[in-house]
Amino acid sequence: MTRIYVPRDSSALALGADALATAIVDEAKARGIDIELVRNGSRGLLYLEPLVEVQTSEGRIGYANVESEDVASLFDAGFIEGKATHAKHVGVVDEIPYLKKQQRLTFARIGITDPLSTDDYVANGGIVGLYNALAMSGDAAVDALIESGLRGRGGAAFPAGIKWRTVRAAKANQKYIVCNADEGDSGTFSDRLVMESDPFVLIEGMIIAGIVAGATVGHIYVRSEYPHSIATLEAAIVKARAAGWLGDSVLGSEHRFELFVAKGAGAYVCGEETALLESLEGKRGIVRAKPPLPALEGLFGKPTVINNVITLATVPIIFAKGAAFYKDFGMGRSRGTLPFQVAGNVKRGGLVELAFGCTLRELMFDYGGGTASGRPARAVQVGGPLGTYLPESQWDIPLDYEEYAKVGAVVGHGGLVIHDDTSNLADLAQYAMHFCALESCGKCTPCRIGSTRGVEVIQRIRNGDTSTKQVQLLRDLCDTMVSGSLCAMGGMTPFPVVSALDHFPEDFGLETAIPKAAA
Amino acid sequence: MDRPNAIAPDELVQRHARPGMSLVALLHAIQDDVGFVPPDTVAPLARTMNLSRAEVHGVITYYHHFRQAPAAPVTVQLCRAEACRSMGTEALAQHIEARTGCRFDAHKHDAHNHDHDHACDGAVGLESVYCLGQCALSPAMMINGELHAKVTPQKFDALLAAAMKRVEETV
Numbered sequence: 001m002t003r004i005y006v007p008r009d010s011s012a013l014a015l016g017a018d019a020l021a022t023a024i025v026d027e028a029k030a031r032g033i034d035i036e037l038v039r040n041g042s043r044g045l046l047y048l049e050p051l052v053e054v055q056t057s058e059g060r061i062g063y064a065n066v067e068s069e070d071v072a073s074l075f076d077a078g079f080i081e082g083k084a085t086h087a088k089h090v091g092v093v094d095e096i097p098y099l100k101k102q103q104r105l106t107f108a109r110i111g112i113t114d115p116l117s118t119d120d121y122v123a124n125g126g127i128v129g130l131y132n133a134l135a136m137s138g139d140a141a142v143d144a145l146i147e148s149g150l151r152g153r154g155g156a157a158f159p160a161g162i163k164w165r166t167v168r169a170a171k172a173n174q175k176y177i178v179c180n181a182d183e184g185d186s187g188t189f190s191d192r193l194v195m196e197s198d199p200f201v202l203i204e205g206m207i208i209a210g211i212v213a214g215a216t217v218g219h220i221y222v223r224s225e226y227p228h229s230i231a232t233l234e235a236a237i238v239k240a241r242a243a244g245w246l247g248d249s250v251l252g253s254e255h256r257f258e259l260f261v262a263k264g265a266g267a268y269v270c271g272e273e274t275a276l277l278e279s280l281e282g283k284r285g286i287v288r289a290k291p292p293l294p295a296l297e298g299l300f301g302k303p304t305v306i307n308n309v310i311t312l313a314t315v316p317i318i319f320a321k322g323a324a325f326y327k328d329f330g331m332g333r334s335r336g337t338l339p340f341q342v343a344g345n346v347k348r349g350g351l352v353e354l355a356f357g358c359t360l361r362e363l364m365f366d367y368g369g370g371t372a373s374g375r376p377a378r379a380v381q382v383g384g385p386l387g388t389y390l391p392e393s394q395w396d397i398p399l400d401y402e403e404y405a406k407v408g409a410v411v412g413h414g415g416l417v418i419h420d421d422t423s424n425l426a427d428l429a430q431y432a433m434h435f436c437a438l439e440s441c442g443k444c445t446p447c448r449i450g451s452t453r454g455v456e457v458i459q460r461i462r463n464g465d466t467s468t469k470q471v472q473l474l475r476d477l478c479d480t481m482v483s484g485s486l487c488a489m490g491g492m493t494p495f496p497v498v499s500a501l502d503h504f505p506e507d508f509g510l511e512t513a514i515p516k517a518a519a
Numbered sequence: 520m521d522r523p524n525a526i527a528p529d530e531l532v533q534r535h536a537r538p539g540m541s542l543v544a545l546l547h548a549i550q551d552d553v554g555f556v557p558p559d560t561v562a563p564l565a566r567t568m569n570l571s572r573a574e575v576h577g578v579i580t581y582y583h584h585f586r587q588a589p590a591a592p593v594t595v596q597l598c599r600a601e602a603c604r605s606m607g608t609e610a611l612a613q614h615i616e617a618r619t620g621c622r623f624d625a626h627k628h629d630a631h632n633h634d635h636d637h638a639c640d641g642a643v644g645l646e647s648v649y650c651l652g653q654c655a656l657s658p659a660m661m662i663n664g665e666l667h668a669k670v671t672p673q674k675f676d677a678l679l680a681a682a683m684k685r686v687e688e689t690v
Contacts, residue, residue, distance in 0.1 A: 014653055184650055186598075187602045224547075225650065265582035267581065267582050268649060282545075283542070344654065419605045438649075
């Protein structure tokens with residue numbers, strides 16, 4: 001019997017993977033061939049989706065961009081034996097340079113396993129971290145996490161171990177672990193890949209967090225735009241409970257941990273941690289003033305560890321292989337790896353997990369293969385809608401939190417959106433303000449009003465009023481938003497705007513960038 | 520809009536309310552059941568959750584996901600965010616508007632003026648969304664909740680025709 005893999009993550013589904021899987025089963029039946037169909041996760045090589053794999057003695061042989069119409073010809077060409085005669089054959093998947101050159105730590109298992117098989121998870125290195133964490137004292141576990149250098153992967157890059165230590169030390173009758181899975185940034189999909197392709201790694205990370213921080217309940221807040229992630233997580237939680245990982249006695253220990261999935265409702269600002277907590281409590285997702293920190297007064301006023309998906313999904317490998325192993329990757333104060341998401345106008349888009357220190361140029365060209373349109377790349381927005389646009393002169397800066405901060409840019413969640421030379425950065429700047437106006441929670445004035453005024457000023461400049469006065473007005477407005485907003489929504493929306501103005505003034509109809517008047 | 524088989528608002532709320540459930544979770548349960556949050560559920564929701572009607576209304580209207588009227592039989596949700604923009608989603612949006620005679624987000628702008636768009640007969644609803652997590656396979660959209668990536672104008676026309684056909688068959 002031959003084992004055939006057809007991914008079940010939403011990228012593959014969006015390109016017809018369900019119909020394809022049915023077609024393969026039907027065709028095998030019609031030909032009297034015995035196959036076992038596995039719905040694996042995605043390998044993260046999204047440009048190859050749907051990527052069908054066939055288990056052979058040489059390894060798993062891939063066939064890329066397969067459509068239902070290709071199925072008969074694949075069988076004719078002997079794909080069941082992994083033969084290379086079909087045009088869609090891409091060879092042994094593990095040997096594809098795009099995958100082979102990566103440093104997959106957090107994403108070690110994606111695409112290899114059936115995301116809902118606990119057996120697969122354990123057979124591929126899963127749950128070791130949880131056993132190790134159970135064998136340590138809570139203080140030693142916190143020290144190990146601090147030692148690993150893991151920083152919040154959602155964008156803020158706050159040391160995860162410090163946050164855990166604060167919650168651990170807090171005295172309360174109930175504490176919570178909350179996973180921020182409100183991945184609303186355009187250009188990012190690594191959280192989604194974890195949830196759809198290896199959900200147990202997130203569950204394991206949250207259980208470890210619960211044990212270390214002394215929390216017995218966890219919530220995963222997933223955006224409503226990710227129905228497949230929600231369904232996969234819910235199914236995985238049922239399996240984890242059945243396996244004894246969740247429940248009254250985690251792996252037979254004295255620790256209790258329960259986990260629930262909560263569905264967001266289409267508000268971008270709920271990716272901000274305090275707005276997320278409000279939403280999880282069932283209220284409007286309005287940003288809270290800090291302090292108090294969520295670590296002390298978080299969900300329902302109780303001490304709460306709130307971390308992003310990737311942060312929590314990285315915890316198991318740190319506990320499985322040790323803090324020193326993880327810390328060994330990376331540069332400066334940015335330790336470990338980041339799953340970069342190569343997206344937008346790019347030939348080979350996908351997930352590229354590498355140690356900190358690689359460059360945009362490497363990701364765009366060595367991995368991405370240049371633009372999808374074939375035209376010259378012009379600007380890359382790094383770190384989501386609140387990240388700056390980087391022109392070619394900045395494509396060789398090492399991707400490291402501190403190196404990026406030096407030029408006013410952010411690494412954020414590691415998403416890259418590539419734009420070619422037909423892009424209009426003034427249009428994108430105006431869109432950034434428009435998006436902020438749509439999504440502002442309305443609590444603070446700079447964000448609520450500033451975003452609408454921002455749209456208007458940029459429109460005036462684009463309409464031909466390129467006077468210094470208008471440009472200064474826009475820069476002053478951006479200053480006010482950066483300094484006066486309560487959270488990153490209003491506080492960082494100026495980043496793409498000002499970077500567009502600084503690096504691409506011609507798109508605004510300006511001859512040169514007009515800097516802010518010397519004070 | 521008439522709801523011939525509509526159940527009473529009280530009954531709808533009680534069907535889904537569970538102890539300890541948040542209002543957002545309850546609204547999801549109602550919308551997942553009947554396709555939208557009927558405005559006449561606000562009062563029973565307020566009673567059940569021990570909130571004011573203003574608070575309930577505030578939550579419903581804060582979130583883009585919740586609808587106060589049924590969605591069009593064919594609802595197209597096109598991603599308009601950066602990654603999709605880099606791959607021509609704005610040109611695709613123009614094509615979609617021309618093809619369907621409808622305008623994006625008309626349900627928000629013309630809540631009280633449904634019939635001034637003559638070409639748009641209510642069969643198709645166009646909505647902007649911001650990121651479906653398919654940024655390496657842009658542009659992306661959902662049609663009646665089904666996800667599609669790398670959408671071209673030609674592909675959209677075929678998807679729309681298929682969706683319209685499915686709707687006609689179920690009527």
